[in-house]
Amino acid sequence: MYPPPPTLPRAALNAGAAASAPPAPKSSRGPMIRACLLPPAQAIPALRALLLLALVLGASLAGSLARAEESADLRAAIAALAKGSFAETEKRIAALAALGDARAVPALEALAGGDLYRREADGAVFIARSAGGGYRLTEPLSLQDVGTAGRREVKKIRVNNRLRRTIRAALGALTLSASDPARRLAAAKAILKTRDGEAVEALDQALARETDPQVAAVMQAARAAAVLASDRSAEEKSAAIDLLAARGDREAMAIVASIATAGDAPLAAQAKAAVARMERSQALWDVARNIWYGLSLGSVLLLAAIGLAITFGVMGVINMAHGEMVMLGAYTAFMVQGLFGALAPGLIDYALVVALPAAFLVTGLVGIAIERGVIRFLHARPLETLLATWGVSLILQQGVRTLFGPTNREVGSPSFMSGAFELGQLTITYNRLWILVFSLTLFAALIAAMRKTRFGLTIRAVTQNRRMAASMGIRTPLVDALTFGLGSGIAGIAGVALSQIDNVSPNLGQSYIIDSFMVVVFGGVGNLWGTLLGAMSLGIANKFLEPFAGAVLAKILVLVFLILFIQKRPRGLFALKGRAVEA
Template sequence: MNINAWFSPTRRDFARSGSFSFLLLIFFLLALLVPVSTAFAEETPTFESAIAQLSEKSYKVKGSAIDTIAGSGHEKASFILQSMFDGSLFYHKKSKQLLLVEKEGSKYLTFDALTGDKGKTVKKRAVKKVSINNTLRSQLRSLIASLNLQNPDAEIRLASVREMLGSVSPETATLLNSYIETEENADVRDMLNIAINLSELDSDNKQTRLDAIDYLSGSLETDVYNKIKTVSESDSEESVRTEALKALEIIEDRRKLSSMAETLFFGISLGSVLVLAAIGLAITFGVMGVINMAHGELIMLGAYTTYLVQTVMPDYPGVALILSIPAAFLVSGTMGIAIERGIIRHLYGRPLETLLATFGVSLILQQLVRTVISPQNVPVSNPEWMSGSIEINSVLSLTMNRLYIIAFCLVVFAVLFMILKKTSLGLQVRAVAQNRSMARAMGVRSERVDALTFGLGSGIAGIAGVALSQLTNVGPNLGQAYIVDSFMVVVFGGVGNLWGTLVGGLSLGVANKILEPWSGAVLAKILVLVFIILFIQKRPRGLFPQKGRAAGD
């Protein structure tokens, strides 16, 4: 076969014509595919394009954008949707940039909603809130719940379900039901079941409502209580209303038990504060018989020492708090020794003059703090590990700062108890407390023991101030709030007895908290004071009176 024959003019023209047609076909197909691919790209919006659509006026467009954001998997998706739901998402009218704002006088300080970067300060009319209607609000609630339920943190998943308890629609219940089988955390799984059963209380089926009431009868959630109460009053079936009333009784009994536990906890925490405030006074008053009216100001000095240490170390509040304990002990202890050496030692045997002198010292210390530091309250921050709470159930939570105060009180008590029982100083203190003249005859330097005892009691007062700085305002009048309570604890527990101070302080703290709900804080203190007055008429030496020769003094 002659190959050149293929390229004869006739065949060559045909080949050219066929190639040209083939090329035209390819270009034609490409021309068709380009708009299709462009349209496909437009029909598949990205996270960025959906963000831009949130500034549109059309709620339909916003709804589509919300779905896109939720399904994007972007790390900021949940935050953007939550901000939109909370009404805190804005956009700049000109640039359409999504913003978070912070009031600054008559203007807004702006922050980029995606990056958090600080922006310009603009006039209020330069930005506008991303508005939503009820339909979008419902859509956002479901999508936020779905996103949060996929969060790896069980606490976030639990909080998400709990937030939905008040408004669980059938659609939301279906969504929650799909997560139960895969949920590994027992608490989250229980909360999912509670939410689903809350939804079933609105069912048309009587048995479904009864089963839901039976499941929810042990729950302490506020939304559960309110919903069952509504059912007990308005359900069309009498049997359902009866079961709802029974469930309410069970819930109310459990809530009362939790309330009692909370009252006991707050009473013990208040008692721990009273013990810390009074335990130093128990030493000085019990050993030396000195009515030190400046004891409250020694507590105040400890609190201000905490403030000053935190001022030096503002970035490390936890370390500053720990360092404040020995610092406060030294400051208040040194001041106590100075008071004993300079004033009290010249007034032994004259209780009225001692009381007036120490009262004058308290006024001097208050004015000193007002002049040197500030007449106003000063801020003392809590370290991160003392913040938050331990949730026992939905109506009972134990705050971390109070738990630490209780533990701190017990540690201080144990250390002081060991000092008085196991050290040479403790032996001398007990000897002087029981019989001063006999202790002197045995070679005990009572003047030195008095100074060290007063310093020890004052140092403990300073440590109490460190604890109080984490619970209350630190100001010049801090000590005045605790001086009377401290004397009440010492007298009630037994003068000079540490166990009496511990039991007396905790007892008075619990008694105060039990009385407060129905009598008020002021009347509760009055009632406790009246009780102590009547009590010491029968037992003048308190709960744990001193034994031996000191008991007859």
């Protein structure tokens, strides 16, 4: 059995020193002691409440005299983390947190991140980072570098989700008054999650000092959640419900909803009304969310289809190898990233940026080779390009499988494409946002190239009337090759972007080829704007159907809709008019 923590009286003393706070030290000692004997799950809220108080009120009062003694206690408590089962570790985390000393934060953070190690030789605990063949050790309290250790000399202290949760709660308490606003925010969020009724006063103290409005808002919400969980007056609770209702997110809704079912009559009625209000606003946000998801899916479809809009739409080649161009682009990204990883690890975030032109070049050249080697012989027979390019796609797929192996390859996300931000009730992930921006930029660039440049002019001339263009002195074979190269190159660029959200495997292209054809045909062959509109409307339609019909049925319904739509408009959304159509 774990002996009672030697630091217990100290913590209580801290709390006692803060005698101005309403809960008397005597009353807080009871739960404190019980906390150590209780199973950890129940012990933690009580502990946390106390140490919040202890920390906020007492930290400044702690005399330097006690420092040395305290360090020893702290060190012992940290060292204790290295032993025993998860359940025991959980208790020790609680004990460590109960010391109320912010110096424990680095050790706890390292433990949660899996960076806390125990030295086999003497059982000492260190923060370790992988370096060379071994680890670089840091002393967890002084944060001083204490040299390196071999791979076998230290052993990682294991954590699981439950421990991480405990640590997060403990850190929430310890970092509520940290100097870094991001950490205060994290702390406030942690308290909001735990809905601990005894945290109200600590939050009040923290709020009084808080300067950052964003952090303050979360603290307010956390305080309201805490008030609702406490035994405070009905007026205060009512105010808390209003505050949470105004916040309106799902988390707040869950808290208020729990009052609606469990609270006493007037409060419950108020909560019920608040929940109804929040549900109405959620429904609106749901629409916004579906639009955003639809645009995001549409941007992926647009990316997949945009190259095909050139090779198939403009040139009329039924290019079954289009998907493989996308795949080659993704593999180029993989290669470029590997190169950066080996040569300039510090610049890895820019690998994707460099991969874009690289992929354009690689797939563009492959495209030109295919055009020169196969497709130019089939100009008079467009349907047969289907067969030949199908053959090309088989070869490319197997080629990549032979070269890179059949398994998935990892293309990492640069830091600016990881994570998400909140826009009202919308969670917008950066990678989706960038892909949307990127696909629209690519589309705009392509339109500009086709409309404004001489190259675009010759492409249009050749595709509209090959013989006339030839008579005007345009070298049609060159234009054909370059156009196909352009379409392929753009598919390659799309591949780089798609590597951020999908598997990079030899099958990558296959999963997009059908959708791409659908988009181009839906939008109207030969019309780039049609492709844009087609992609976006198919994406949004899919996302609006998905919540009702489920993912599978939504897709089927979209396909059926597409088939019916083509009956109504046999040449897609934007049909080309005139003689070119019949050619």
